[in-house]
Amino acid sequence: MLFRMSLNRLFWLISILLMLLFLVLIGRIVSSEWAVYERSTKSMPAIRNLQLALLAEEKLAAERGPGNSLLLQEPDAAAKEFAGLDQARFASDRALASLRRALQMQAVPQLAPVIAHVASTEQALATMRKEMDLLLALPVRQRDVAAVDAVLQMMARADSGFAPAIVALADVAVRSDPQLSDGLEGALLASSLRNIAGRIGAVFTAPVIAHRPLTSQEIYAFSRLSGEISQLYSGIELQLRPYQDNPVLKAALDAVRDRYLGAGLGFLNELFAIGRSSGDYGLSAREMVVRYVPRMAAIPHLRDLVLAEMLQQARRQNRQAAFFLVAATVLGAVALAIFVLLMQVIRLRVLRPILDATDLFVSLADERFNTVIPMPRHDDEIGVMMRVIHVLKAHSLAKVRLEKQREEMIAQLQTLSDTDFLTGLLNRRAFFAQGEQQFGIAQRYRRQLTLILMDVDHFKTVNDRYGHQAGDQVLRVVADLCRRHHRKVDLLARYGGEEFLLMLPEIDLSQGFAAAEKLRCAIDSCDCQLDGGEIVNVTASFGVVAFECDNDLESLIGRADQALYQAKHSGRNMVVAAPRGKSDETIIFA
Numbered sequence: 001m002l003f004r005m006s007l008n009r010l011f012w013l014i015s016i017l018l019m020l021l022f023l024v025l026i027g028r029i030v031s032s033e034w035a036v037y038e039r040s041t042k043s044m045p046a047i048r049n050l051q052l053a054l055l056a057e058e059k060l061a062a063e064r065g066p067g068n069s070l071l072l073q074e075p076d077a078a079a080k081e082f083a084g085l086d087q088a089r090f091a092s093d094r095a096l097a098s099l100r101r102a103l104q105m106q107a108v109p110q111l112a113p114v115i116a117h118v119a120s121t122e123q124a125l126a127t128m129r130k131e132m133d134l135l136l137a138l139p140v141r142q143r144d145v146a147a148v149d150a151v152l153q154m155m156a157r158a159d160s161g162f163a164p165a166i167v168a169l170a171d172v173a174v175r176s177d178p179q180l181s182d183g184l185e186g187a188l189l190a191s192s193l194r195n196i197a198g199r200i201g202a203v204f205t206a207p208v209i210a211h212r213p214l215t216s217q218e219i220y221a222f223s224r225l226s227g228e229i230s231q232l233y234s235g236i237e238l239q240l241r242p243y244q245d246n247p248v249l250k251a252a253l254d255a256v257r258d259r260y261l262g263a264g265l266g267f268l269n270e271l272f273a274i275g276r277s278s279g280d281y282g283l284s285a286r287e288m289v290v291r292y293v294p295r296m297a298a299i300p301h302l303r304d305l306v307l308a309e310m311l312q313q314a315r316r317q318n319r320q321a322a323f324f325l326v327a328a329t330v331l332g333a334v335a336l337a338i339f340v341l342l343m344q345v346i347r348l349r350v351l352r353p354i355l356d357a358t359d360l361f362v363s364l365a366d367e368r369f370n371t372v373i374p375m376p377r378h379d380d381e382i383g384v385m386m387r388v389i390h391v392l393k394a395h396s397l398a399k400v401r402l403e404k405q406r407e408e409m410i411a412q413l414q415t416l417s418d419t420d421f422l423t424g425l426l427n428r429r430a431f432f433a434q435g436e437q438q439f440g441i442a443q444r445y446r447r448q449l450t451l452i453l454m455d456v457d458h459f460k461t462v463n464d465r466y467g468h469q470a471g472d473q474v475l476r477v478v479a480d481l482c483r484r485h486h487r488k489v490d491l492l493a494r495y496g497g498e499e500f501l502l503m504l505p506e507i508d509l510s511q512g513f514a515a516a517e518k519l520r521c522a523i524d525s526c527d528c529q530l531d532g533g534e535i536v537n538v539t540a541s542f543g544v545v546a547f548e549c550d551n552d553l554e555s556l557i558g559r560a561d562q563a564l565y566q567a568k569h570s571g572r573n574m575v576v577a578a579p580r581g582k583s584d585e586t587i588i589f590a
């Protein structure tokens with residue numbers, strides 16, 4: 001079916017199919033670029049959310065230090081530490097509020113559970129603080145151990161209750177851009193390391209304040225937490241391996257190793273050694289905090305740098321995705337435009353000229369030469385084809401003209417070969433050709449047919465007296481008279497010299513006789529004026545014969561000749577009808 005289809009239809013079918021294919025491909029490319037762009041657009045706020053959440057977590061953990069410490073001290077003993085607690089509470093409130101506001105502003109349904117977590121953390125924090133403040137107002141000995149424990153539990157719950165919010169936000173961030181997962185995992189591990197670092201430091205708060213050795217529970221907690229710290233550090237190193245070429249991150253990781261794992265943890269190891277023996281630490285809780293806490297700063301610094309790097313990477317990817325999206329859309333549109341242009345060029349410069357050329361060839365083959373052949377507009381193969389069609393048209397026109405001329409010439413020759421040059425009547429040969437036909441019809445269908453043989457009387461005398469040319473003139477006049485007296489269906493010929501033959505189909509002898517008589521009278525009464533002005537009067541004799549049972553035309557003419565002979569013999573200027581059958585009786589009219 002495809003092979004039988006017209007070129008025009010095939011062209012449109014292929015064009016539409018290619019166009020659809022093209023649109024699908026472009027749509028696919030643009031939509032996948034759009035997906036990348038959309039994902040990268042979402043990953044930036046997701047990282048910022050995680051940043052704020054990790055900061056809030058850090059601040060929450062930081063609130064535990066002064067809280068734990070004050071629970072072991074008299075209400076009036078440490079005014080500076082109360083100020084530190086207020087500052088820590090203010091910082092964690094501010095961090096939680098910033099996170100909540102940021103989450104609420106994004107108005108993403110997916111973040112609703114996280115907002116709920118933040119709100120419940122804020123609530124739990126407020127309750128815990130109220131309980132703690134009641135205890136801190138009492139002297140140490142009046143503080144109920146169970147109540148202190150309950151506050152410590154509430155602090156831990158407020159902290160751990162916030163963890164699901166971080167997990168959920170980390171999940172959203174990783175899902176928005178899986179390429180960032182290593183860095184984000186590294187930041188999360190750094191955040192956990194910061195928590196553990198705080199908790200391992202807190203192990204020494206009570207023993208340092210009480211100047212006592214570590215309990216076995218504290219020794220166990222220290223050992224477990226130090227193991228977790230080295231595991232977390234290895235984890236961070238592993239996750240940040242893809243960024244080992246980044247000098248800033250590398251320096252921050254080295255700082256964690258040197259300042260915290262080296263100096264910070266080294267300081268705690270010293271306290272641990274003392275705590276396992278004498279419990280004589282030689283420093284206050286405040287001094288311990290001042291010496292230990294600044295060394296932890298390298299950890300959140302690393303976390304923040306990693307998150308900043310992730311954010312920058314997400315921004316870069318977003319810009320790149322936007323560029324690719326615009327480029328894919330523009331290139332797709334340009335490619336589509338080029339495709340449409342190409343099809344248009346093929347249609348206008350190849351297909352249409354071929355179809356036009358086909359029509360032109362058909363019209364040339366049909367000899368319809370009035371079809372206008374357009375002039376070639378381009379100097380290409382189609383232009384050559386158009387020029388060739390022009391040449392073919394010229395050749396065809398010339399050929400047709402020649403054929404016409406040839407046919408006209410053949411017709412002229414035919415006429416000439418049938419015509420007597422002097423009188424313009426049929427000649428003897430043409431008379432026989434056409435007369436045989438009429439004779440055959442009469443013979444076959446038993447139809448009437450009459451033959452008149454006429455001879456100008458004493459024509460030799462005309463020639464002799466006026467000259468041969470005058471004789472010719474007379475013969476032309478006689479021929480004209482014969483022409484005027486014969487019907488269209490009759491055959492009129494110059495039989496030879498001054499003899500004329502008339503064949504009258506469907507005419508019987510008496511009608512033929514009458515016609516001959518009429519012609520005889522016309523000749524007899526005609527004054528034939530010669531070029532020299534002389535008037536010549538001629539007469540003619542007629543032999544009339546009707547077809548009966550003649551075998552051929554010659555015998556019919558023979559009988560007419562006999563009648564003519566008789567007319568001549570009887571005195572000329574008369575009509576003699578040949579007798580019917582075998583009768584010798586003739587009709588003579590003069």
Ligand SMILES: Nc1nc2c(ncn2[C@@H]2O[C@H](COP(=O)(O)OP(=O)(O)OP(=O)(O)O)[C@@H](O)[C@H]2O)c(=O)[nH]1
Pocket residue numbers: 422455456457458459460461463467468469470471472475496497498568572
């Ligand atoms: N001018 C001219 N003369 C012709 C032509 N053909 C024949 N003739 C002449 O016609 C004459 C015929 O003469 P004849 O046969 O003797 O007959 P006639 O003089 O007509 O006498 P009858 O027939 O007996 O009446 C001859 O002199 C021919 O030369 C022709 O085409 N032109």
